[in-house]
Amino acid sequence: xxxxxxxxxxxxxxxxxxxxxxxxxxxxxxxxxxxxxxxxxxxxxxxxxxxxxxxxxxxxxxxxxxxxxxxxxxxxxxxxxxxxxxxxxxxxxxxxxxxxxxxxxxxxxxxxxxxxxxxxxxxxxxxxxxxxxxxxxxxxxxxxxxxxxxxxxxxxxxxxxxxxxxxxxxxxxxxxxxxxxxxxxx
Amino acid sequence: xxxxxxxxxxxxxxxxxxxxxxxxxxxxxxxxxxxxxxxxxxxxxxxxxxxxxxxxxxxxxxxxxxxxxxxxxxxxxxxxxxxxxxxxxxxxxxxxxxxxxxxxxxxxxxxxxxxxxxxxxxxxxxxxxxxxxxxxxxxxxxxxxxxxxxxxxxxxxxxxxxxxxxxxxxxxxxxxxxxxxxxxxx
Numbered sequence: 211x212x213x214x215x216x217x218x219x220x221x222x223x224x225x226x227x228x229x230x231x232x233x234x235x236x237x238x239x240x241x242x243x244x245x246x247x248x249x250x251x252x253x254x255x256x257x258x259x260x261x262x263x264x265x266x267x268x269x270x271x272x273x274x275x276x277x278x279x280x281x282x283x284x285x286x287x288x289x290x291x292x293x294x295x296x297x298x299x300x301x302x303x304x305x306x307x308x309x310x311x312x313x314x315x316x317x318x319x320x321x322x323x324x325x326x327x328x329x330x331x332x333x334x335x336x337x338x339x340x341x342x343x344x345x346x347x348x349x350x351x352x353x354x355x356x357x358x359x360x361x362x363x364x365x366x367x368x369x370x371x372x373x374x375x376x377x378x379x380x381x382x383x384x385x386x387x388x389x390x391x392x393x394x395x396x
Numbered sequence: 397x398x399x400x401x402x403x404x405x406x407x408x409x410x411x412x413x414x415x416x417x418x419x420x421x422x423x424x425x426x427x428x429x430x431x432x433x434x435x436x437x438x439x440x441x442x443x444x445x446x447x448x449x450x451x452x453x454x455x456x457x458x459x460x461x462x463x464x465x466x467x468x469x470x471x472x473x474x475x476x477x478x479x480x481x482x483x484x485x486x487x488x489x490x491x492x493x494x495x496x497x498x499x500x501x502x503x504x505x506x507x508x509x510x511x512x513x514x515x516x517x518x519x520x521x522x523x524x525x526x527x528x529x530x531x532x533x534x535x536x537x538x539x540x541x542x543x544x545x546x547x548x549x550x551x552x553x554x555x556x557x558x559x560x561x562x563x564x565x566x567x568x569x570x571x572x573x574x575x576x577x578x579x580x581x582x
Contacts, residue, residue, distance in 0.1 A: 222443035257408035298480035
């Protein structure tokens with residue numbers, strides 16, 4: 211059965227390398243995954259006092275995420291950590307206590323960066339939050355995409371076969387990961 | 397000479413334990429530090445596209461921070477990492493590239509949490525960003541304040557001498573740290 215996967219992009223920039231990569235991840239996904247980008251930039255900063263009467267954008271995000279079978283994070287690194295916009299989606303989705311929308315959703319993480327380090331800092335800070343949130347996260351292949359400013363053509367498509375092949379294998383592995391985390395019907 | 401220190405609180409909750417602690421840190425600070433809370437909850441999520449025509453709240457925050465000689469972070473932990481509101485202040489203040497307001501400002505970090513772990517995850521994720529941002533951060537004493545829901549009376553003041561004494565020593569050390577990081581006049 212097809213699994214619905216949310217793609218969450220950790221950058222709001224219009225020409226974001228991560229958004230370009232997200233579109234490539236979607237187009238190279240295996241057929242068992244139905245993937246769609248879920249936007250996170252419209253959500254007010256998390257404030258526990260608002261839990262009693264949450265902003266509409268929080269409610270819509272959580273409602274949409276509840277219908278998803280998994281989540282793929284594609285993120286840049288800001289100051290050696292997770293961008294605030296992505297951390298905000300994590301925080302909003304995790305609350306109120308006991309009503310997290312993240313719990314048990316099979317995930318994968320790809321960091322994409324112009325730098326040589328490939329967003330390693332953001333990737334692993336995010337993984338630390340995902341441990342707490344009980345999000346079964348694909349371990350291998352890891353994906354730290356460095357030098358990303360050179361990877362796309364002027365239409366925003368990957369410009370070389372080796373990256374495309376890596377992305378395809380990454381998505382193949384994620385598709386298998388999602389299946390493995392889903393209890394089979396008796 | 398007195399040093400102006402920004403106190404940045406990583407929680408927006410009105411009854412925030414971290415805000416209570418911030419007020420205690422201020423009242424127990426040594427006389428060489430003039431401390432004031434700088435609010436961060438009003439700032440839109442960081443988006444690089446807005447750097448060309450930044451939101452007023454970003455401009456006001458950066459302008460105010462430029463007048464500061466140091467910064468004290470008091471933060472809870474959300475999902476084993478830095479709360480989005482604090483990461484957002486870090487990200488907004490760090491950009492555009494080359495115009496960071498954090499560079500070389502002597503800092504200290506205290507994490508405050510109801511849990512037994514005392515916000516260790518948030519404290520050290522923040523420290524990783526501060527390395528990148530070239531913020532000289534006091535190493536000792538470390539401050540992971542756990543069980544914080546039991547530490548304040550109904551007026552929001554610390555209810556026991558040992559915590560008060562720790563906070564006083566922490567601020568004393570920070571005062572010395574700030575002086576040490578400031579080049580002396582010739």
